[in-house]
Amino acid sequence: MALVKGKAMTLMTHRWTHAAAALAVGTLAVTTVTPAAADETDKTIEGFLADSTPYRFVVPEDWNGTVFVDLDFASGGPSESQQALIDDGAAYGGTTRDVTGWNLRGAVDNQIEALDAFAATAGVPSRAIAMGQSMGGMIAATTGELHPDRIDGVVAGCGGLSGTVSQWNQKLDTVFTLGQLIDPTLPVVDIPDDIEAARALWQGALAEAQQSPEGRARIALASAIGQLPAWSQSVEDPDPKDPRQYEAGWYGSLSGDPLPYIGQAMSSRKTSTEVFGGLPSWNVGIDYAEQLRKASAESRRVVKALYDEAGLSLKDDLATVNGAERIEADPDAVERFAASYEFTGDISVPTLTLNAVGDQISTVAQQSAYEQRVNRAGNAPLLRQTYVGSAGHCAFSDAEVVTAANVLLDRLDTGHWGGSTAVHHLNAAAEALDMGEARFLNYRPDRFNR
Structure with a gap:
């Protein structure tokens, strides 16, 4: 499985063209473009949003049109898994939670504003993926649920998806x-x-x-x-x-x-x-x-x-x-608190969740509540949930994270999940990356009791 699949689409949709045009007149405080430290051929686009939240994207020279947006990317990184996606042609970036904190709606708005900034500077992406871990996983799932006109798919890692x-x-x-x-x-x-x-x-x-x-x-x-x-x-x-x-x-x-x-x-x-x-x-x-x-x-x-x-x-x-x-x-x-966001299950883009069965912060039973909401809304075909046999909050290897991203990208390329989330396929794909452990397992979380 390639790290990032698919070629950039040539069609610029009305939604992105309109957003880029709006940003061209200067809604952001600062936007700069510099070489990325990780690779002198990569560019870094960075600046500040209207609420003073910083944003940053790394764009490879051979950008393939895919962009990942992540709540916590501007706080550090790129991590090894993020750099692997960048190396294979995707742009990766996002914001921080420092200003918004538990104001989840504000964080979601920032994801969209950051995408607008990216589009105004780098060009219109062919597809945008909301991705993140912990609160970032909640924000990724929320952004996909609220903005399917702007987000094409979601990879939500270790998020509290039963809701706030x-x-x-x-x-x-x-x-x-x-x-x-x-x-x-x-x-x-x-x-x-x-x-x-x-x-x-x-x-x-x-x-x-x-x-x-x-x-x-x-x-x-x-x-x-x-x-x-x-x-x-x-x-x-x-x-x-x-x-x-x-x-x-x-x-x-x-x-x-x-x-x-x-x-x-x-x-x-x-x-x-x-x-x-x-x-x-x-x-x-x-x-x-x-x-x-x-x-x-x-x-x-x-x-x-x-x-x-x-x-x-x-x-x-x-x-x-x-x-x-x-x-x-x-x-x-x-x-x-509920208005900051309670999931409805009304998803309309492919969504993949990734969870450690021994996560003591985002306890894994919450995933069953999310699945129930998605199923009740009639959207089960759009959701796949994956589990890793590890302990600790967001305790994933880089291989497991990249594999999850690739499964979502394959789903967007092909229009179907196929057998991509079968445990033996996930582990084979993760092992082939040589980026750490491959510990996907068959797991059914307990029914969430609250």
């Missing part, structure tokens, strides 16, 4: 359960200004809990309710028949590994509450016994085994959590 409100409700469930059972004095939604101190308090309490059978059982319960991955950097692909090993994987995702779930639950909770002018999450009316019943059978068996080992009553602990004072959201904040 639902994923943070689920994070609340995890932290609320832990707080009630381990230490009710720990911050759950009222995060102090000293976020690092809050994270340290939580990690200290969880480390202590991990040393006892009772603490391990309660960590397992909260992890099952919150659908955390047990496949972690501490324990790869744990055996569900070994409850202690499985729980050790959960603990790694929650607190023990780099970039722990609990740390992000503190920092992003603080940020989102400030950005949206109130708390956009709630658990009023949530039955945590029911949330556990919605967890996978595998998870429930591990929880039961650990509660039996600890001599604890699972029923009593669930009653404790259910009986605790609930957390109410600010309705206006919820509305603003």
Whole structure:
């Protein structure tokens, strides 16, 4: 499989011609063109958007008409995978999240404005691909959903595709359960200004809990309710028949590994509450016994085994959590958070998702919620979801990222997916690139329970 396939189309559509004409009269603060550091034959187009967000694109001398736009490209890069796409003829660029943060709509608008800047300087692209990871994956999927007149395809990596409100409700469930059972004095939604101190308090309490059978059982319960991955950097692909090993994987995702779930639950909770002018999450009316019943059978068996080992009553602990004072959201904040973007599934361009099964930040169960929305909207033929057997947030090799991009480009070239997303094809293509591991696997995420 070639790194980038297809020749530049000669037809300039009305949408791009109009955008380029508008930009020619100078809507941008700065636009410069310089040689790219990675290759003196490449050009760099860069400048600032109307809200002061920087943008940057690298354009190869033999540009083939394809351009990738990525939320985070102007923050650094190109990475090895991005440079590989550039070397084979595609332009690659984008913006940063520094100005927009959790204002997803603003970030999407910036993607389109950056594409306009690119077109005004480099020329009209034959096709534009929204691509990114983490929040960049959310922005890629959102941009494709909102702007199919400007975006021809999407590669969304490790994004929280259940949507803004639902994923943070689920994070609340995890932290609320832990707080009630381990230490009710720990911050759950009222995060102090000293976020690092809050994270340290939580990690200290969880480390202590991990040393006892009772603490391990309660960590397992909260992890099952919150659908955390047990496949972690501490324990790869744990055996569900070994409850202690499985729980050790959960603990790694929650607190023990780099970039722990609990740390992000503190920092992003603080940020989102400030950005949206109130708390956009709630658990009023949530039955945590029911949330556990919605967890996978595998998870429930591990929880039961650990509660039996600890001599604890699972029923009593669930009653404790259910009986605790609930957390109410600010309705206006919820509305603003949802407006930043909740996915509808109304996609009209080919969309490929890429996810690590052990991603502790963008938990993989969220992908099932996205698939359900796309299916309900009648757009299943446009979506393909791929999974990698790795742990950590966006833990992909360059070979896996380039392979995902190529699958999307093949889909645009041929008009059909064919067998391109079969695991053996994905791994063969990734191995042929000689750019790192090839770990695609057959995987079906659990049904998202919030």
